[in-house]
Amino acid sequence: MTATEQASNGNLPDGTVAVVVVAAGLGERLGAGVPKAFVELGGQNLLELSEAIALSLEHPIWLVRVVPNNYTGERERSWENGEVVGQAVVAGGSTRQESVAAGLAVIPTGIDHVLIHDAARALTPSDVFARVLAALEAGAQAVVPALPVTDTIKQVELQGDREVVVDTPDRASLRAIQTPQGFKLETLRDLHANAVNADATDDAGLAEQAGVVVEVVEGSPDAFKVTTPQDLKYARYVLSTRGQTS
């Protein structure tokens, strides 16, 4: 019997947390020739790095990998650290929101909390995962890690053929939002089931639209999203400062 089958049979240990790592984006801005999550950094790809950090949580984990269609042949893995009590690999959709929904669909019943993580944020420190989960366990329905914004952000719009500034929001109240984003599993399933559009760039956006309070915890500069070749260079540097080769 595989770990997946055991979990589906209702033998989940107390405190099991579901972690969905979304890795189905093509990452064309990176121009790496493979989907972004499969780009290697220090001997592991971004997806594997993300999973290894998620597994440092001191909880049993039910792990879902959401991958591009042609990567679903990936086998279930065994892990050196962490307690993986079940796992699944599923094909993602054409938007991030669809990919998350595909991941949620395979999580067995009996789990209270889920963390949704971008594979592209492969260097997110484990303490960010721990803070998000702690807020959920303290009663939050939805939690996001965030950093203050240091740039002045302006809202722009196209007027004719010119892009012009139309507003400058107060920087003190702006935050850059990262992942993992944490939810009560039942709440997030409902949010996805009732979503009107399929193009939310994060799950907390669905919560806000539905009037669910989203709590904010401290994120980390290392939880940046690898998007461009420059980000990849910086990620190599960050990994090297953690004592790993790149």
Ligand code: C5P
């Ligand atoms: O495109 P973006 O960088 O915002 O993607 C964030 C995360 O969502 C990435 O890890 C990416 O692989 C994932 N994603 C996905 N399915 C999509 C689009 C993005 O799983 N259709």
